[in-house]
Amino acid sequence: MLSLSAYDLILTMSVCLFVMGVISVGIGVFILISKVLGEDIRVIANQTAKLAQKGVAEDVAGLVGNASSLIESLNQLVQTTSGVGMFLFVAGFILILAAYFLLRQIM
Secondary structure, three states, X not given: OOOOOHHHHHHHHHHHHHHHHHHHHHHHHHXXXXXXXXXXXXXXXXXXXXXXXXXXXXXXXXXXXXXXXHHHHHHHXXXXXXXXXXXXXHHHHHHHHXXXXXXXHHO
């Protein structure tokens, strides 16, 4: 049977928290950077704006309504992605701080 002292247990917990925090921060930063570099969303938004302008010029009301709905959906997608990235970044930072305070207790 494996016996752990209190020191070993706290050290193991702090290392696990630190690793999870670093992974979470890394994933959060990756999500935020990939959102900025996401050229596909920008291209779709530009094409939709051109489509809406063409619909207004040719007086096609349904086309304009659908284009504005698509632009709104793209905006919500970008906001959701940013929120997930920021949440992971902040959660990772909190996990790293928790690991630090656990280590401070045993030192």
